[in-house]
Amino acid sequence: MNPYLDDFPVLKEPMNGKRLVYLDNAATTQKPLSVLRAVEDYYRAFNANPHRGLYELSVRATEAYENARHQVKEFIGADKDEEIIFTRNASESLNLVAYSYGLNFLNEGDEIVLPVSEHHSNLVPWQMVAKAKGAKLVYLYPDATGHLTEEEINSKITPKTRIVAVAHVSNVLGTVNPVREIAEKAHAVGAVVVVDCAQSIPHYPVNVKELDADFVAFSGHKMLAPMGIGVLYGKQELLDKMPPFLSGGEMIEYVYEQEATFAPLPQKFEAGTQNVGGALGLAAAIDYLKQVGYDTIMKTESELLRYMLDGMAQIPHITVYGDTTGATERCGVVSFNVDDVHPHDVSSILDADGVAIRAGHHCAQPLMRYLKVNATCRASLYFYNTKEDIDIFLASLKKVRGWLGYGA
Amino acid sequence: MNPYLDDFPVLKEPMNGKRLVYLDNAATTQKPLSVLRAVEDYYRAFNANPHRGLYELSVRATEAYENARHQVKEFIGADKDEEIIFTRNASESLNLVAYSYGLNFLNEGDEIVLPVSEHHSNLVPWQMVAKAKGAKLVYLYPDATGHLTEEEINSKITPKTRIVAVAHVSNVLGTVNPVREIAEKAHAVGAVVVVDCAQSIPHYPVNVKELDADFVAFSGHKMLAPMGIGVLYGKQELLDKMPPFLSGGEMIEYVYEQEATFAPLPQKFEAGTQNVGGALGLAAAIDYLKQVGYDTIMKTESELLRYMLDGMAQIPHITVYGDTTGATERCGVVSFNVDDVHPHDVSSILDADGVAIRAGHHCAQPLMRYLKVNATCRASLYFYNTKEDIDIFLASLKKVRGWLGYGA
């Protein structure tokens, strides 16, 4: 038995009369009871607007909020608490960089380099910047196993490059991108590196120093925390020179009728009342992750991944995209198709067996086009999944073509 | 006994050894158990990424999220669900309008009219727009009771006016602004009206049609809901012609390498994974507010307000700002000062008696300058407050000058 299941009540609820097999962890993870409790305790005992009040309740809320920031800082190995900005989700974090850095430090003809596999949230904001500033988007294309070759990286990152935006782990192929090598190359030409860690930090230790990232974005809800809280890490020297993004309460210093001066970091980038409950939920999620340990998480997931890929290899009429063997360093995200069956039908059929997978473009339409598919199915793992989950998934998958009147 | 106290556990926790007297409701309100339960139920039973999955769990999450939107729409009397955008807080809602409407539909020399009493969140974003577009900020100044006269409104709103930004209720003086009259005047000159309802909707019925507002912003956390969820209402014809603000997942239609097309409303303005738990918390808060009823809320608060103002009038050396008698239509927000005592000291001294009030500029520095004060104390009511709360507040307030060695 998986020792963590008891902490996730939703995984024990029957779904369509069957036990839920939750394999859409790349979309969002389930939340352990300790996280729910942390949020509830806050609202039950010391809910107040932080930073604003001088009274005890507000002081406690402020302390808890700032401790959560400190915990995030420690968790990702940043230098200072000021480098941690709380946002709503990874998308907002990336938009913050695009608006506040991109629109202010890019010029006509500058290039933004990014893999074609990026999630729309690390792609569409750069289209906006490119359009506004007359900059150019230059794409990196992966090889057949989903990997970016050194050659591809070296040929695309040039002295014209001002920004390299790259996911640590692809949400479609599970590929671990060579962020450190990309950052080295980017820094050699004076570009800044924006790393989307939305899909890595739930499964992999993320250390901003080791990645040598200038900015790092991720979402709480993909790493056991509640929805509505995200993080942007930025090197202080960069954040310091960037203008505010959202403006309003809390992020100011002096406000006159016609102009304003702004608070120091991190408040400069946190306008309005922040999601203290969410930040405390994220802190509790970090505690839980630490307790489980990345070693256990990686070991569990890579075993399950191999088991799943082996099982899928034995079912005819299935195409897996990217690395199909689990041989390279990759995360437990598997995109695939069933011959002649639309991914939406696959997903509906699996759902009838209580198996939750995702079907569609996974917010990565340029990659879909590059892979020459319209959509794919995607099964994604987390440490609370079990071999039994995979068995049920495989059994259901075997029946798919039959449902639609094809031979197996 | 106040029949609602049992629903708010934090109000029964002792604070500094005393019962908590929470009078900082304008900053954030406490949350009833039903709201906490709604959020927890979601995470325990059907947490999933909405809109993205075809499986049962995600369908349930999507339905619940869209029902919450529908409930907000009904609550504020909007025409269509599409006109309700979920944001992080009122500040983000106002920034969305500033960025997406202001930066795109204003030109040099255009004027933005706003009361000098606006919260920084409905003021600093307009400074940003004015600076970027060469537009001009024109301020409305209140009279001695805090009210905007017809004369002031008529003289400032002119054919040059493109935007009028106004709070329904001031977070410093509690004044109810004549939004309908302002909107009439603004529409007559073709300007759009942005109404900040952050301080009204917790206490007052808000109907976007009756206000004749083009945009309405508010925060969940000030109306019993969790932090991390806010609302922007916009008239569909306006939202339709505005470009997206945040970009990324969920808000797109087709994404190509160099360009993208965008989803219809409301998704166009909701990039990335949304705060479903927060939206359900807001829906539960609306249910709770409906159950209490605005009649009861307004009656309770106006009685408490009069009791408080009467009591304060009997304490020497106290100055109340704005309407000091409760004679005009106003909400239960009272800003005041104690002669010779800095508001921070007042707040610390009251805190020792378990009384939570706020001291400072209340995110309204231009108003502070206009009132010729550096800062004020602010006590703000909600329907769960009691006469006993006010008695404790008044008793503590009487002692303040003594603590600092002044005669009473």
Added chain:
Amino acid sequence: MGLEQIYSEILSEHNNSKRNKHHIDNPTTVLKGVNPSCGDEIELELRERDGVIEDAAFTGIGCAISQASTSIMIDLIKGKTKEEAIELSKLFFGMIKNEITDEDQLEPLDEAIALKDISHMPARVKCAVLAWHTLENAVEGEHAANHEH
């Protein structure tokens, strides 16, 4: 869920047979219908004469439900007047929204009744209605694809 009812023989037959999936001669209307959120895309071709739909067919890609729904619709509307086609589409929307449940009333929908239980699969409703929305737009002369779901 009634997956059996939905992925019934009729559906898989229509999905597999390419009977109605081709181009027609001299179409009077060609209209695209898309579901951006799931990537389904059909192109409906109609040839009308004197207000009657003489011939119809479609091309495009999509899931079994949208493909079968389109094919079944084409079987139904061929030889019907434009008004009759619009009546059928209203009946179809009524069935999918679970507003019309009476079997007798639904009778004119014939094979399309196999899609009745889609009303219990909200995520797939837009697959089932794509063809019918496109038809409505084609017949009523609107030239934009309908994005509603």
Added chain:
Amino acid sequence: MGLEQIYSEILSEHNNSKRNKHHIDNPTTVLKGVNPSCGDEIELELRERDGVIEDAAFTGIGCAISQASTSIMIDLIKGKTKEEAIELSKLFFGMIKNEITDEDQLEPLDEAIALKDISHMPARVKCAVLAWHTLENAVEGEHAANHEH
């Protein structure tokens, strides 16, 4: 909380008396210190000769804690060398951060010891340290007000 200790006689006395609140003749350094978040603003004036702080005073507005803390500090540093003043400020920060608690060690702070319990009121710490941060900046020749809290 120990509000009694904090709003003690010493504090209210220093807050009320305007003994150190004025301008001085021929100041060698004048430096502003601000707490934007609470609006406190002081201007510290020092006259140094041969490395000794001959005279000091302040003007400005703020809460009882920041006013008293400033006044007490001025009493303490007058006649001290710059190095001694910096030593005192380190001791003060140590006390406020609750890092130095030993009474004997704190002795040089004299009346300022009345502010010890501010360490339990995090929201007011920045009021207590404003003057001392301004002093540090003034003595070390930095010309920007210190925004840290």
